[in-house]
Amino acid sequence: xxxxxxxxxxxxxxxxxxxxxxxxxxxxxxxxxxxxxxxxxxxxxxxxxxxxxxxxxxxxxxxxxxxxxxxxxxxxxxxxxxxxxxxxxxxxxxxxxxxxxxxxxxxxxxxxxxxxxxxxxxxxxxxxxxxxxxxxxxxxxxxxxxxxxxxxxxxxxxxxxxxxxxxxxxxxxxxxxxxxxxxxxxxxxxxxxxxxxxxxxxx
Amino acid sequence: xxxxxxxxxxxxxxxxxxxxxxxxxxxxxxxxxxxxxxxxxxxxxxxxxxxxxxxxxxxxxxxxxxxxxxxxxxxxxxxxxxxxxxxxxx
Numbered sequence: 001x002x003x004x005x006x007x008x009x010x011x012x013x014x015x016x017x018x019x020x021x022x023x024x025x026x027x028x029x030x031x032x033x034x035x036x037x038x039x040x041x042x043x044x045x046x047x048x049x050x051x052x053x054x055x056x057x058x059x060x061x062x063x064x065x066x067x068x069x070x071x072x073x074x075x076x077x078x079x080x081x082x083x084x085x086x087x088x089x090x091x092x093x094x095x096x097x098x099x100x101x102x103x104x105x106x107x108x109x110x111x112x113x114x115x116x117x118x119x120x121x122x123x124x125x126x127x128x129x130x131x132x133x134x135x136x137x138x139x140x141x142x143x144x145x146x147x148x149x150x151x152x153x154x155x156x157x158x159x160x161x162x163x164x165x166x167x168x169x170x171x172x173x174x175x176x177x178x179x180x181x182x183x184x185x186x187x188x189x190x191x192x193x194x195x196x197x198x199x200x201x202x203x
Numbered sequence: 204x205x206x207x208x209x210x211x212x213x214x215x216x217x218x219x220x221x222x223x224x225x226x227x228x229x230x231x232x233x234x235x236x237x238x239x240x241x242x243x244x245x246x247x248x249x250x251x252x253x254x255x256x257x258x259x260x261x262x263x264x265x266x267x268x269x270x271x272x273x274x275x276x277x278x279x280x281x282x283x284x285x286x287x288x289x290x291x292x293x
Binding site: 016020023027031034038042043047049050053054056057060061065068069072073076077080081084085088 | 270
């Protein structure tokens with residue numbers, strides 16, 4: 001009786017997960033289309049922030065809490081601020097395109113179709129005998145804490161087992177950050193330099 | 204059951220905020236919509252935690268609330284500065 005009730009509860013939970021997934025995916029698709037549709041770039045940046053928040057809730061529903069947290073911090077926080085800085089340097093309105101961009105649309109639709117086709121060959125979500133669960137994951141789960149001394153498995157994999165990979169990632173992000181800083185800094189310096197001689201001329 | 208009703212209400216509120224974000228004539232409508240969606244996300248994560256029987260999601264939703272606040276402040280600062288210097292467009 002108890003087991004039956006527990007199974008019923010689990011099925012109900014799975015149904016809730018399914019409905020939430022569908023609703024959130026519809027929201028995500030709507031925000032994506034709106035971000036492309038809007039001509040006001042500031043509004044597009046805001047809508048992209050909403051997109052990141054929705055993706056973060058989707059990750060939480062899929063049980064990937066660490067990924068969700070990164071998505072919320074980077075996507076909704078840092079990226080929005082960077083977009084706003086870029087808009088401040090360029091302009092708030094998108095120029096109307098001369099030609100209809102059919103070729104890029106076709107390429108992205110074809111890529112999306114290929115990706116959806118590829119998901120058909122994937123093992124079912126959360127299935128225990130998927131290759132990803134059988135390769136190194138059991139070893140990490142069994143020996144991770146003893147070998148690295150980190151209680152969180154995700155952290156032990158990222159910081160110890162794949163330490164070099166993470167080091168490379170950090171290097172890439174550091175380089176990208178320096179590049180962005182150089183771009184933003186040089187643009188604002190140029191603006192200041194072009195502003196000061198004009199003032200000197202008029203005086 | 205109560206949590207399911209709460210989740211439904213949160214989804215409905217999300218729909219309304221999304222509509223405001225897409226249609227909103229001024230920037231402030233959209234900033235408010237983003238902030239609102241962030242709050243809905245926080246609450247949805249909390250409700251999801253209780254539905255699935257893992258209330259430890261509450262910590263994560265608290266962190267989300269912090270991020271949401273910081274992002275809104277940053278955007279508002281930018282808009283204020285842009286308004287005061289050069290940008291005449293609303």
